[in-house]
Amino acid sequence: xxxxxxxIITRMPASVWQPFDDPLDSGWAVDNFWAHWGLxxxxxxxxxxxxxxxxxxxxxxxxxxxxxxxxxxxxxxxxLLQPVADAVKVMLKEDIVPNLxxxxxxxxxxxxxxxxxxxxxxxxxxxxxVGLIPDLNVGILFVIAVGSIETIAVFMxxxxxxxxxxxxxxMRSVAMMVSYxxxxxxxxxxxxxxxxxxxxxxxxxxxxxxxxxxxxxAFILYFIGALAELQRTxxxxxxxxxxxxxxxxxxxxxxxxxxxxxxxxxxxxxxSALITTLFLAGWKGPFLxxxxxxxxxLFAVFGMIVWIxxxxxxxxxxxxxxxxxxxxxxLSIVNLLIVALEVIWFEGDAVTWWLVPINIVxxxxxxxxxxxxxxxxxxxxxxx
Amino acid sequence: xxxxxxxxxxxxxxxxxxxxxxFRMRVTLDGEMVxxxxxxxxxxxxxxxxxxxxxTYTQIIPFTDRLDYVSSMQGNWGYCLAVETLxxxxxxxxxxxxxxxxxxxxxxxxxxxxxxxFITDLGAMQTPFLxxxxxxxKLVDLYEMLxxxxxxxxxxxxxxxxxxxxxxxxxxxxxxxxxxxxxxxxFEDLLIGNEIIQARAIGTGVxxxxxAINYSMSGPCLRAANVDWDLxxxxxxxxxxxxxFDVITGKNGDNWDRYRVRMEEVMQSYGIVxxxxxxxxxxxxxxxxxxVPNLLRPPVxxxxxxxxxxxxxxxxxxxxxxxxxxxxxxxxxxxxxxxGALRDMAIGSKIADxxxxxxxxxxxxxxxxx
Amino acid sequence: xxxxxxxxxxxxxxxxxxxxxxRKRITEQYPEERLTVSRRTRAQELVWDPGLCTGCATxxxxxxxxxxxxxxxxGPNNNYIVEKFENDEGRCIFCxxxxxACPYEAxxxxxxxxxxxxxxxxxxxxxxxxSGDDKERSAYFRPDLYDxxxxxxxxxxxxxxxxx
Numbered sequence: 001x002x003x004x005x006x007x008i009i010t011r012m013p014a015s016v017w018q019p020f021d022d023p024l025d026s027g028w029a030v031d032n033f034w035a036h037w038g039l040x041x042x043x044x045x046x047x048x049x050x051x052x053x054x055x056x057x058x059x060x061x062x063x064x065x066x067x068x069x070x071x072x073x074x075x076x077x078x079x080l081l082q083p084v085a086d087a088v089k090v091m092l093k094e095d096i097v098p099n100l101x102x103x104x105x106x107x108x109x110x111x112x113x114x115x116x117x118x119x120x121x122x123x124x125x126x127x128x129x130v131g132l133i134p135d136l137n138v139g140i141l142f143v144i145a146v147g148s149i150e151t152i153a154v155f156m157x158x159x160x161x162x163x164x165x166x167x168x169x170x171m172r173s174v175a176m177m178v179s180y181x182x183x184x185x186x187x188x189x190x191x192x193x194x195x196x197x198x199x200x201x202x203x204x205x206x207x208x209x210x211x212x213x214x215x216x217x218a219f220i221l222y223f224i225g226a227l228a229e230l231q232r233t234x235x236x237x238x239x240x241x242x243x244x245x246x247x248x249x250x251x252x253x254x255x256x257x258x259x260x261x262x263x264x265x266x267x268x269x270x271x272s273a274l275i276t277t278l279f280l281a282g283w284k285g286p287f288l289x290x291x292x293x294x295x296x297x298l299f300a301v302f303g304m305i306v307w308i309x310x311x312x313x314x315x316x317x318x319x320x321x322x323x324x325x326x327x328x329x330x331l332s333i334v335n336l337l338i339v340a341l342e343v344i345w346f347e348g349d350a351v352t353w354w355l356v357p358i359n360i361v362x363x364x365x366x367x368x369x370x371x372x373x374x375x376x377x378x379x380x381x382x383x384x
Numbered sequence: 385x386x387x388x389x390x391x392x393x394x395x396x397x398x399x400x401x402x403x404x405x406x407f408r409m410r411v412t413l414d415g416e417m418v419x420x421x422x423x424x425x426x427x428x429x430x431x432x433x434x435x436x437x438x439x440t441y442t443q444i445i446p447f448t449d450r451l452d453y454v455s456s457m458q459g460n461w462g463y464c465l466a467v468e469t470l471x472x473x474x475x476x477x478x479x480x481x482x483x484x485x486x487x488x489x490x491x492x493x494x495x496x497x498x499x500x501x502f503i504t505d506l507g508a509m510q511t512p513f514l515x516x517x518x519x520x521x522k523l524v525d526l527y528e529m530l531x532x533x534x535x536x537x538x539x540x541x542x543x544x545x546x547x548x549x550x551x552x553x554x555x556x557x558x559x560x561x562x563x564x565x566x567x568x569x570x571f572e573d574l575l576i577g578n579e580i581i582q583a584r585a586i587g588t589g590v591x592x593x594x595x596a597i598n599y600s601m602s603g604p605c606l607r608a609a610n611v612d613w614d615l616x617x618x619x620x621x622x623x624x625x626x627x628x629f630d631v632i633t634g635k636n637g638d639n640w641d642r643y644r645v646r647m648e649e650v651m652q653s654y655g656i657v658x659x660x661x662x663x664x665x666x667x668x669x670x671x672x673x674x675x676v677p678n679l680l681r682p683p684v685x686x687x688x689x690x691x692x693x694x695x696x697x698x699x700x701x702x703x704x705x706x707x708x709x710x711x712x713x714x715x716x717x718x719x720x721x722x723x724g725a726l727r728d729m730a731i732g733s734k735i736a737d738x739x740x741x742x743x744x745x746x747x748x749x750x751x752x753x754x
Numbered sequence: 755x756x757x758x759x760x761x762x763x764x765x766x767x768x769x770x771x772x773x774x775x776x777r778k779r780i781t782e783q784y785p786e787e788r789l790t791v792s793r794r795t796r797a798q799e800l801v802w803d804p805g806l807c808t809g810c811a812t813x814x815x816x817x818x819x820x821x822x823x824x825x826x827x828x829g830p831n832n833n834y835i836v837e838k839f840e841n842d843e844g845r846c847i848f849c850x851x852x853x854x855a856c857p858y859e860a861x862x863x864x865x866x867x868x869x870x871x872x873x874x875x876x877x878x879x880x881x882x883x884x885s886g887d888d889k890e891r892s893a894y895f896r897p898d899l900y901d902x903x904x905x906x907x908x909x910x911x912x913x914x915x916x917x918x
């Protein structure tokens with residue numbers, strides 16, 4: 001039974017604190033614990049806020065040529081200051097709390113949605129040996145665990161607002177996020193099986209081949225799951241504009257709304273960073289410095305998400321659930337089985353170019369084969 | 385143990401992103417399932433029918449723009465046709481062709497917008513919609529060249545049209561007609577194979593042929609329910625008997641069929657415009673408006689004339705007492721009547737399907753509420 | 755049961771959208787880039803020619819909104835002197851029936867379209883404002899003006915610009 005903070009620290013694995021014991025090893029970590037903590041906390045908050053602004057600008061500028069328009073171009077060069085202007089506007093707005101809202105829950109929800117994002121960033125590796133906790137030995141488990149808090153925050157917002165639209169959105173979100181955690185986790189387990197480590201730093205280092213090629217099935221499943229976790233098209237049901245207007249954050253305004261926005265885009269950063277780390281070899285890359293590689297991959301993944309958002313419509317709630325449980329979950333389990341067999345076959349060293357074409361073929365066959373048994377279409381089955 | 389559940393009454397509209405104006409639905413929900421839909425309208429009611437009783441026959445034409453403002457030309461045409469039938473006015477042939485061309489172009493605009501709205505209401509981030517808007521924008525430029533405004537044309541007059549086609553209209557419309565099929569193919573590539581759209585649209589919002597007839601539906605919604613009925617072919621008005629075109633019908637009367645019927649009708653209209661442009665070359669230039677007195681006094685009597693507007697059968701019922709203003713002016717607006725079937729289409733489906741079904745009916749609140 | 759390839763339509767959609775992203779933009783940056791309106795434009799003002807107007811008030815009779823106000827008095831040669839000629843542009847629907855009806859071609863449409871004001875009262879255009887010298891006249895129902903006006907910019911012919 002853990003009772004005191006000291007006990008937590010003493011029970012934590014030694015590797016969590018290792019960089020502080022031997023700070024000169026990495027060359028980056030500050031030897032004073034509190035200085036290290038302060039520096040990286042501020043650094044992470046600043047990084048997240050800056051990249052959120054970058055993402056907002058990037059999304060708007062990237063979607064607009066697809067829709068044959070220009071996008072924001074008034075504030076600053078290329079509209080770069082548009083997110084700043086938006087932030088100032090949103091901070092000056094009146095904060096409205098509905099009369100019959102559950103005031104406490106209504107107040108806590110925007111905080112609860114943004115904090116997990118910051119927490120998760122503690123373990124994302126952007127460089128070798130850099131981070132608040134540079135090499136947490138259970139990093140991926142931590143990320144999955146903390147990421148689940150978001151579901152509760154969304155439901156708090158929906159429930160606390162005392163609005164029918166928001167409760168509809170919140171109910172959808174709980175159903176959806178719980179379902180999609182499962183195939184995502186299985187996809188991550190496939191990666192862990194191959195690398196043999198839960199540490200994100202270790203996963204990056206193990207990727208002599210980007211796992212997007214080595215484990216295409218896990219990559220696709222994780223990407224789809226990430227779209228669902230991010231509430232992005234085609235899974236943006238919980239804030240479906242044309243149906244339930246804004247979903248769970250319909251009753252929020254001002255800075256509280258901005259927190260939801262931050263949480264949403266912060267989540268986009270986290271999921272893009274996780275995809276980068278797990279499947280695209282993280283900060284690794286030739287010629288350019290690691291951090292730059294990380295950012296390039298981050299924006300590439302987000303660009304793909306935005307591209308999808310610009311093109312596809314959204315699915316219906318029952319289709320969404322059946323897609324998670326009938327299509328993605330069986331496939332992820334089959335994928336796990338195949339990867340496990342491969343790991344046994346290659347005696348633990350499955351990161352070989354041999355497996356790349358084999359796995360791509362298996363992935364295509366599985367996706368196509370399962371699709372013949374599975375129909376996204378609900379309702380009466382009619383021929384088109 | 386069964387959980388106790390309750391029905392929730394949700395008010396969708398009048399200010400809601402996907403109610404196409406100020407339409408309101410009172411929906412009774414069981415979780416996500418729709419148990420009851422009660423459409424309510426009248427938020428945009430301007431009393432046009434009553435206002436028209438105090439206007440001369442010419443002064444009513446601007447009002448017909450404001451009925452179905454997505455396809456104003458068809459409103460103009462239906463009204464002018466009704467008055468011409470009532471007063472026995474012969475329209476010059478050139479004017480007939482001009483009317484035909486602008487109206488069929490208008491049908492293309494309307495159907496593309498309807499499909500764009502439909503896809504947007506399915507949740508696409510307005511990209512298909514904006515791509516369709518580009519084609520509309522090209523045509524709207526041409527309408528501005530014709531009659532000075534882009535939206536509320538007021539182009540047709542009793543006995544013809546207000547202006548002849550300007551000389552620069554023909555090269556522009558030819559260029560448009562040349563480019564259009566390739567752009568249209570892009571829309572098809574973008575939408576027709578999309579599994580999500582198929583999953584969302586096939587089998588939702590179904591209405592049977594019998595029900596559709598009983599609800600007195602018309603237009604693409606009726607044809608999607610596999611009823612082969614098109615006023616342009618079955619009761620040809622104006623010069624529709626001179627053109628070859630197919631009447632597109634669907635099979636199941638679901639959202640997918642309504643979407644497909646619209647898309648294919650765009651190409652049929654394209655064919656009609658092409659034939660009309662060809663035939664117009666042989667029509668000698670001349671007056672585009674018959675001699676009609678400024679203050680028209682039709683003989684005492686009544687008339688009902690219906691045209692196949694993009695949204696369905698748009699009818700005008702005029703009672704004349706021999707004075708300069710109609711005694712009674714009534715509009716049978718197609719989307720108002722099609723909307724009546726929304727309840728039967730939507731009950732038992734999810735909210736998302738209710739929204740999609742509403743979009744697939746293609747309503748325009750200007751003509752629903754009048 | 756045949757094998758059904760999945761996601762082909764979805765990928766095709768992504769490709770079409772990407773193709774559009776590589777095209778040049780078609781929107782205009784409004785305050786800097788302006789389009790030329792149609793020669794027959796029915797833009798947001800009426801232009802009145804005091805020299806041609808006889809004060810017959812046919813335009814008033816033609817207006818479906820009852821929007822035009824004309825007051826006349828009898829002049830020395832037993833003609834009308836127009837004392838007041840007013841159009842409330844806030845209520846005008848710009849249908850053009852008055853311009854069409856004018857038997858002396860004294861009423862025109864203007865070509866200006868930036869006519870927003872801060873209060874509704876400022877929208878009422880009186881005699882002096884409607885007959886100002888700075889007014890450009892549209893060729894709506896005035897075909898003799900048609901050829902002198904600049905050509906309308908059409909989207910079909912528009913040279914698409916680079917995305918900035």
